[in-house]
Amino acid sequence: MNTRWWFAVVGCLIAAGWDAQEAGAVVLDVFSDAYITDLAPGGTLDGLPDSISNTGALLAGKGILSSGAAIDSRPIMIFDVSSYGGLTLSSALLSGYGGGVDHNFAPETISANFFGIPGDGIVSLADFDRAATAVGSHTFDGVSFQTFELFPFSFDVTPYVQTLLTQTDPFAEFRVESDELTVLLNAGEAAVPFSVDTRFPGPRLSLTFADSGAIIPEPGTFGLFLTGITGLVATRHRRRSLPLPSA
Numbered sequence: 001m002n003t004r005w006w007f008a009v010v011g012c013l014i015a016a017g018w019d020a021q022e023a024g025a026v027v028l029d030v031f032s033d034a035y036i037t038d039l040a041p042g043g044t045l046d047g048l049p050d051s052i053s054n055t056g057a058l059l060a061g062k063g064i065l066s067s068g069a070a071i072d073s074r075p076i077m078i079f080d081v082s083s084y085g086g087l088t089l090s091s092a093l094l095s096g097y098g099g100g101v102d103h104n105f106a107p108e109t110i111s112a113n114f115f116g117i118p119g120d121g122i123v124s125l126a127d128f129d130r131a132a133t134a135v136g137s138h139t140f141d142g143v144s145f146q147t148f149e150l151f152p153f154s155f156d157v158t159p160y161v162q163t164l165l166t167q168t169d170p171f172a173e174f175r176v177e178s179d180e181l182t183v184l185l186n187a188g189e190a191a192v193p194f195s196v197d198t199r200f201p202g203p204r205l206s207l208t209f210a211d212s213g214a215i216i217p218e219p220g221t222f223g224l225f226l227t228g229i230t231g232l233v234a235t236r237h238r239r240r241s242l243p244l245p246s247a
C-alpha cells in the first residue's frame with residue numbers, strides 16, 4: 001500500500017469510527033444568548049424589562065447597585081433543536097461556565113435558578129417574565145473580577161427538553177434568575193463590539209438519544225467521511241491515469 005492509499009484508508013477508518021461513536025449524541029452550542037434588564041435609577045423596580053444586552057457575559061442578579069439604582073437582570077439562552085423533533089432522549093445536559101461577584105465586584109458565592117420557557121428563537125423583552133418551568137439551580141463559586149477564572153456548571157434538563165422534542169418545538173430556551181447580585185455566565189456569542197471569552201465554552205446543550213440509529217450524522221462528521229471517500233477515489237483515479245512503468 002503506497003502512502004496516498006494509506007492516508008485515504010486511515011481517513012475513512014477515522015471517519016467511520018467517529019461516526020459510530022458520536023451517532024447517538026450531539027453537543028449544541030448556543031444559538032443565541034443575551035440578558036434582559038429591568039433597571040430603576042430611583043431604586044424601585046416596576047417589573048417591566050427595559051433593555052437587552054448581547055455582551056460577552058450574561059448577568060443574572062437582582063438588588064441595589066452602589067449608585068442606588070435597582071436592577072433585575074435575567075439571561076436567556078437559546079438552542080436550535082429543530083433537527084431532533086420526535087426523537088426520544090436518554091439524557092439532556094445544560095452546561096457552561098460562570099461565577100459570582102458581589103455589588104462591589106468582589107468574589108461571592110451566589111445561587112442561580114434555571115427555567116425553561118416557550119421558545120421562538122429570539123431574545124425578546126417578553127422572555128423576561130414568560131411563564132416558565134423550573135429545570136434546576138446551581139450555586140456558583142465566587143470569581144475574581146480581575147482574572148475571570150470561571151467555574152463549570154452542568155445539570156440535567158431531560159424532562160423539559162424531551163417535552164419540546166415530543167412537541168417538535170424548534171427551539172429550547174432557558175432563563176436564569178438570581179435573587180442576589182450577580183452571577184456572570186460566559187456567553188456563547190456576542191454582538192460587535194463585544195466578544196466572548198474563548199478560554200471557556202459558552203452555554204451548551206448535550207443531547208443523548210435512546211435510539212442512536214435515528215440520528216443523522218452531523219454535517220462535520222459527514223464531511224470528514226466524504227473527504228476520506230474523495231481521497232480514495234482521487235487516488236484510484238490517479239493510479240489508473242499514471243503511465244505504466246517501462247520494463
Ligand SMILES: [Ca+2]
Binds near residue numbers: 187
Ligand atoms: Ca449573546
Ligand SMILES: [Ca+2]
Binds near residue numbers: 118120121123
Ligand atoms: Ca424567546
